[in-house]
């Protein structure tokens with residue numbers, strides 16, 4: 008490790024002022040495989056004539072064993088200061104080679120690895136002479152680039168070993184606990200006065216009917232808790248982990264700083280009860296004169312202005328509802344509190360936290376179904392949502408576990424569930440909330456088991472039980488007599504004479520219109536994103552998806568990460584989830600956050616973009632285009648701004664380079680001069696009877712498709728030459744013109760699929776640029792057909808081979824290009 | 828039944844045909860929830876009509892059955908279903924699209940041909956009878972004025988109404 012301590016310090020390492028380039032070229036014949044095709048004698052002979060080449064070596068492999076040692080020796084003893092290696096699968100071999108070179112005290116960025124097997128020998132195996140000539144051009148391009156390479160140093164950024172978790176539901180609690188267990192300083196911020204979120208409200212979870220809120224106990228203190236036990240949140244001991252701070256009644260109002268080193272402002276509303284003093288004796292509630300509907304309990308009962316949601320909550324400390332309390336006008340509770348815990352003069356506080364990363368675990372909530380007029384929710388009291396029913400099923404709930412009609416408190420004997428209320432509904436929320444079928448099955452089963460005489464019917468469009476053991480749950484519901492009607496009700500009407508609800512539904516299987524009488528109708532309401540999602544997303548600088556949930560970086564590969572480094576997601580914040588899935592997601596987010604911060608610093612090669620401030624005309628193109636938000640416009644003198652690249656955030660894709668109209672940005676690891684030198688070299692030797700075609704390909708899917716065509720020995724003509732760039736986004740119209748000037752008769756641009764670009768926008772931007780370039784070509788008298796963009800993935804090697812053939816035939820037909 | 832010719836256009840073709848017609852665009856969204864059927868006042872009064880079933884048959888490519896039977900002509904165009912459909916299927920408009928296809932192929936229930944004939948010859952859907960005139964007089968209503976039939980005829984033939992309605996010349 009060459010990295011030094013401290014903030015953003017550059018380690019110049021062992022790099023001295025560059026002396027004259029002495030290039031060593033190492034040619035691997037891949038265990039003799041490709042020597043049958045390529046004439047290695049000719050290649051070595053050719054290389055020896057190239058200016059700047061000080062050493063040419065041939066071997067059977069150079070990325071490990073003796074071969075690798077030969078490179079190290081050449082660097083150490085023969086003072087080779089540029090290393091070019093022709094080796095198999097450069098993406099892999101490069102790792103070992105650069106590491107060895109670094110250990111030999113040469114900057115690892117003075118290495119260029121190329122692939123003359125899959126990019127040359129294999130695809131042109133039927134024309135070995137042509138293949139050898141192409142290999143010469145490829146090697147020359149690598150040498151010319153190598154001569155222009157400059158060392159790139161490393162930089163360090165601080166990574167504060169501290170994490171903010173937003174949301175104290177089941178996901179947030181578990182992520183917080185994991186990280187605290189691993190030794191990170193954790194702040195768990197919850198907007199409500201009590202933890203538990205939706206799971207605590209839902210009481211039990213499917214498919215085991217288990218308590219929803221029990222968690223794995225912390226393992227950091229093995230003396231007091233055993234590793235295997237799971238415990239209710241309030242007695243799990245998680246709150247006793249010394250490096251875990253729970254902040255209730257709190258929300259995030261501002262986030263500044265950079266990944267690894269955020270400054271977060273938290274607004275903490277007063278609880279008016281001192282957490283350290285309250286002993287939960289309940290004396291206060293008996294004297295409090297204010298009674299308000301208890302929202303937590305679906306307003307099925309009232310509570311006092313000072314309250315707890317239910318026994319066994321965390322924190323086990325009473326809270327005052329500021330909207331209801333009469334404060335000093337009354338203050339009865341203050342007098343009665345035996346520990347003087349009630350502090351009516353508490354004020355809103357603002358705390359500043361320094362954290363390295365943030366985990367968003369804000370969960371989801373029930374959609375308000377009153378917008379669906381034909382269901383009359385909010386109008387007829389005996390129509391409830393499934394969470395409201397869950398409160399009735401809680402033995403600690405407002406009805407002590409019995410199911411009643413809210414209108415008169417009488418037991419509900421006939422219950423109808425209506426599925427997909429406001430979900431799978433293009434008028435409100437088009438998606439399936441994914442857990443409501445199981446919630447209704449759970450509730451129907453709990454009711455039927457406890458009160459077998461109850462008539463329970465579920466009206467459904469489709470029953471979705473896709474999880475493990477979920478289908479058994481559906482089976483059991485049928486077994487114990489829950490009835491199922493396939494059909495979505497048109498309307499729920501109320502008969503005032505009998506205080507009965509009537510659900511009008513078509514039983515589609517009977518093709519008959521039914522009027523189901525019910526004492527209670529339960530709406531399986533859609534689950535939607537948390538109320539403040541948009542506001543929070545803006546504060547954090549992350550995105551929401553089309554349905555309003557937090558958007559992950561990549562659903563398959565980075566399901567807990569966001570586009571903004573250091574900010575992670577878990578649980579229902581990304582989509583409604585059952586408790587097991589939320590849990591899984593939470594543990595995964597905790598691991599990602601830990602991985603990000605565990606070294607206490609972020610060490611990075613400065614393979615980033617730099618702006619030439621003298622040229623920048625603050626046009627604002629690049630700040631908007633950069634897929635990582637790495638560029639900001641900074642003031643520079645009177646009314647002037649210049650683009651500045653964050654070395655931490657920049658991923659080095661070069662999309663900005665391709666965007667800048669005045670050429671004010673370049674990549675440190677692929678300078679314009681290096682691109683030109685390679686291009687000229689690739690086109691300087693033809694060796695075939697066909698016109699030269701240059702393929703500018705990205706290093707990701709585009710190059711993988713070219714690799715795979717070679718690996719599978721698909722053939723295409725040797726006049727096609729590949730120039731690799733990080734992302735096609737770097738391509739400028741001028742590069743294309745330059746290619747034609749340098750002798751290309753056709754130009755292919757090979758990138759990722761537009762919606763699968765590794766750098767998000769690169770491929771799309773380039774598509775537009777290519778179209779623009781075609782118009783320009785026409786103006787210059789060059790047939791626009793000579794230029795084409797191809798969007799490929801790894802498995803489309805055949806498509807690359809086809810495209811290469813097609814372009815060759817096309818330019819052959821067009822005839823030789825005459826440049827004025 | 829068993830010997831009947833198989834339906835010509837496939838499932839996909841018929842759905843595509845409907846979505847290409849004005850009003851028919853949304854039919855493929857239907858996921859057969861039945862909200863329309865239980866909202867429909869016509870379906871409440873007769874077994875011969877069920878909007879969900881019409882959409883189902885149409886999406887399954889039962890072109891002949893949908894276009895030749897009288898169900899599609901029973902819709903009262905109240906738009907109740909369309910208000911409530913969770914998939915925003917424009918059901919009543921889809922039914923219009925189906926009627927338009929049926930008419931273009933000459934599948935017109937006799938009653939509609941009668942209406943059309945009345946319109947073309949007298950400018951009225953319901954013909955005026957001595958009885959009707961007397962009833963109006965009893966209620967103190969003025970006698971009906973002539974309809975300006977020549978102008979109407981011009982409009983109807985300019986819009987192609989006459990050709991569409993009497994395409995195959997059948998007036999059963």
Ligand code: SF4
Nearest residue numbers: 633657658660661663
């Ligand atoms: S190279 Fe890519 S990540 Fe870096 S500033 Fe430019 S566009 Fe942004």
Ligand code: SF4
Nearest residue numbers: 623624626627629667
């Ligand atoms: S695109 Fe170029 S000119 Fe425009 S702001 Fe960025 S660096 Fe400056």
Ligand code: SF4
Nearest residue numbers: 857858860861863912
């Ligand atoms: S209401 Fe809409 S989605 Fe449901 S069956 Fe009728 S047309 Fe189909």
Ligand code: SF4
Nearest residue numbers: 867902903905906908
């Ligand atoms: S518009 Fe037609 S199908 Fe729809 S509810 Fe009214 S009568 Fe029934």
